[in-house]
Amino acid sequence: GVNPAEEKRKLSNEITFKELFDKYIEEYAKHNTKSWRDDIAEMDRKAKHLYNVKISRIKKEDIQRLFNQLTINTGKGGANRFLDRLRAVFNKAIRDWGWQGINPAAGITKHKQKSRDRYLTKEEMPYFFEALNEEANTKITDYIWLCLLTGARKTNVLEMSWQDISFANETWYIPDT
Numbered sequence: 001g002v003n004p005a006e007e008k009r010k011l012s013n014e015i016t017f018k019e020l021f022d023k024y025i026e027e028y029a030k031h032n033t034k035s036w037r038d039d040i041a042e043m044d045r046k047a048k049h050l051y052n053v054k055i056s057r058i059k060k061e062d063i064q065r066l067f068n069q070l071t072i073n074t075g076k077g078g079a080n081r082f083l084d085r086l087r088a089v090f091n092k093a094i095r096d097w098g099w100q101g102i103n104p105a106a107g108i109t110k111h112k113q114k115s116r117d118r119y120l121t122k123e124e125m126p127y128f129f130e131a132l133n134e135e136a137n138t139k140i141t142d143y144i145w146l147c148l149l150t151g152a153r154k155t156n157v158l159e160m161s162w163q164d165i166s167f168a169n170e171t172w173y174i175p176d177t
Contacts, residue, residue: 018051
């Protein structure tokens with residue numbers, strides 16, 4: 001009941017993972033995420049071996065094996081973030097672009113992680129400020145002081161520009177948080 005020639009034709013016309021990923025970046029990520037450049041770099045580092053594979057040929061077992069290897073090489077957090085990115089690419093293909101396949105990243109259980117809140121103790125603070133004052137790079141010390149005094153996120157401080165600051169009102173407007 002199945003025409004083998006038709007099946008071969010379908011497979012030859014199917015896009016590769018690289019083509020799917022490029023479409024995801026161009027049509028979705030560049031317009032909706034700030035981390036699209038990081039997504040590209042991460043896929044280049046961790047999943048380049050999948051680039052020439054037709055998307056229907058990528059199986060859950062392949063992703064599970066990759067996830068397990070990343071857990072060893074990059075840790076649980078890195079493996080979890082990679083799995084989230086990969087899952088998002090395939091979900092986009094299924095939900096918005098009419099791909100009829102099954103998401104190979106679906107059903108893979110992410111690692112449970114403990115919260116990593118860490119604060120300086122009263123005993124550590126003098127040593128920290130002494131080290132900060134001894135730092136030769138004033139850009140680093142200014143950056144750290146700005147972060148400490150504002151409580152702002154790292155990215156917001158790094159993206160700060162003069163036009164965002166009102167000295168008259170003594171305010172800093174963060175345009176995109």
